[in-house]
């Protein structure tokens with residue numbers, strides 16, 4: 001009985017009725033399989049390790065729809081204004097926002113509270129946006145969408161619908177609280193991983209694959225899957241951590257890299273371009289390749305963490321603390 005009750009709660013969390021994005025799937029998508037997977041993944045939300053986030057969502061629900069508007073303001077996603085809440089509600093807001101410390105992606109301004117996150121996601125967006133031209137009316141996948149910062153930016157630029165692929169429940173909760181404050185029906189948050197993208201055949205006009213490839217053991221296999229999920233003239237936007245150099249090589253660290261675990265392949269820009277070419281993309285435009293700076297990734301009041309600066313060699317910032325070449329970021333857009 002308890003199990004039935006729990007599953008009902010899980011279904012409620014991710015609105016497990018058939019999602020609105022089913023309308024955008026091609027005929028060859030297996031809708032039944034997708035729905036079964038959604039129901040299965042939703043159970044992860046009930047893991048007791050995420051009770052703190054689930055409790056924060058319960059508090060956020062008491063502030064449902066309180067935001068008078070949402071917009072992009074000074075590069076931050078602004079949800080509501082300070083005057084939308086009374087003093088008691090502001091106290092509840094504080095509890096909710098504190099639950100998601102450290103804030104890794106932002107900036108946000110939520111009911112007047114400015115959240116300066118560890119990563120200045122606006123810097124990344126402002127690199128990508130000019131290279132994209134328009135995304136007006138597009139159906140988009142944002143792979144590894146974290147708390148959803150880029151999805152708001154995409155909707156603000158006129159995207160028809162954005163599906164965020166993000167298997168980490170805490171990030172789902174973080175996004176869901178914001179959807180409580182101000183529902184944005186053009187955004188769907190799903191607990192799928194990048195490895196499930198080929199279950200969406202010929203669905204997307206644009207797929208954003210930012211900060212993903214170097215965290216996986218088979219980046220070329222994933223690129224192939226993403227190609228399958230693009231419409232015939234669709235495009236793939238890649239931001240990938242890598243290393244400097246002109247040879248087509250990639251670095252596999254023996255363990256941690258710049259303090260991070262789960263880093264497998266760090267390509268030069270040339271190697272990344274060859275991955276994309278060999279995955280079968282017809283054209284590509286590489287538009288940025290520079291060292292990652294601590295303007296873009298740093299500790300803040302909302303992210304009391306060790307950050308890039310702590311993981312570079314203090315005597316030689318071109319090296320990580322482990323002695324590897326320091327991180328670069330490579331960006332390109334490829335056509336299916």
Ligand SMILES: C[S@@+](CC[C@H](N)C(=O)[O-])C[C@H]1O[C@@H](n2cnc3c(N)ncnc32)[C@H](O)[C@@H]1O
Nearest residue numbers: 143144145146165166167168193194195210211
């Ligand atoms: C380095 S962050 C990048 C976040 C964001 N895309 C950006 O560019 O700032 C990687 C994100 O991928 C998520 N992630 C982890 N495993 C994943 C998987 N199998 N498929 C898709 N995303 C995954 C992480 O939870 C995290 O939000």
